[in-house]
Amino acid sequence: MHAMILGAGYSGKAIAHALQAHIPQISGTTRSPDKAEQLEKLGIKPFVFNGEELSETLRDAFSNVTHLIQSIAPNDAGDPLLRLIGDAQLQSLMPKLQWVCYLSTVGVYGDHGGEWVNEDTACRPVSVRSVQRVAAEDAWMAQTKTSGIPLSILRLSGIYGPGRNVFRNLENGTARRLVKKDQVFNRIRVEDIGTACTLLLTRKADGIFNVTDSEPCPPQDVVTYAAQLMGVEPPPEQDFETAELTAMARSFYGENKRVSNRRLQDMGFHFRYPDYRKSLLQMWEDKVWQD
Known part of the structure; x- marks a missing residue:
């Protein structure tokens, strides 16, 4: 093969x-x-x-x-x-x-x-x-x-994981807590x-x-949780409507939905990282977030 x-x-x-x-x-x-x-x-x-x-x-x-x-x-x-x-x-x-x-x-x-x-x-x-x-x-x-x-x-x-995640964004100062009412992402x-x-x-x-994971949630919650694990202050919340964003970044917030993974689970698939908390905690505790 x-x-x-x-x-x-x-x-x-x-x-x-x-x-x-x-x-x-x-x-x-x-x-x-x-x-x-x-x-x-x-x-x-x-x-x-x-x-x-x-x-x-x-x-x-x-x-x-x-x-x-x-x-x-x-x-x-x-x-x-x-x-x-x-x-x-x-x-x-x-x-x-x-x-x-x-x-x-x-x-x-x-x-x-x-x-x-x-x-x-x-x-x-x-x-x-x-x-x-x-x-x-x-x-x-x-x-x-x-x-x-x-x-x-x-x-x-x-998509995120080792080397490409919110910890890296917090480390390099690019993490943002953009708040848009009722906005969620998987x-x-x-x-x-x-x-x-x-x-x-x-x-x-x-x-x-x-x-996709099993827990669509507001994106600012992920940043807050990662900052807590790192023991750093999260960036201040910013109102999405008034924040300075590129056209591409703003376009992501034009789509708001909760995506089901039931079909994949019904095939017998078990997510190793079904939610962002379990995933981020593993990356932080096992020190694999940088690479």
Whole structure:
């Protein structure tokens, strides 16, 4: 078996780590040759892919791929791999392919006024990037339906974990406690993404799955709790309406919903980090938040 991770970044590396006990050969792509050595140290065979062309080396690797994890974000031109395939089927590039995983986002649901959503909820994307994700999801569903290959779409909430978390933000002075009435977010620990992907791979699951924690909450609560663990004063609360924010940062607050993970749990998946308190406490006590 050979798993290929297109876009072996933060989430992709966590997936590779989780898969290493199940898949003997794991490869991953990176845009920069400078990052190839890092992937190799993690047991991931590196390939350079800029999203614009497929090298002969990468095409040769694809010929033996049995499991594909696509983590590269789409753009206005669509999904980078499907754009390069064109009207051809996946098997023309990966004749041994058995299963595909597409990493998407809960942003595809759009704004639901703080109400609960699940995988059957209609998508009402607000931001351009979420509109692109919906289009990419549809394209992958069409491609795999034609090819007869099972597809798992993982809709991820806000990703955090070692090296990328609120402790780091407090340490470098970028943490903010923005307060918007009734605003909540879900989030997901990166290691849980890896183990969820592994479960779905072993089941050759077909469908859409929300990979998200079990406790949507106001974002300022997370900052307050992390500051308490660090023994530092949290930053002052700021009113969202009057705070200076980039357009992208402000757009995140335009979507308010509670995302259910019941479908994944019903498959027997157990979140190691079901809420932010358990997760942050583990990172702080085990001293893994910096790396």
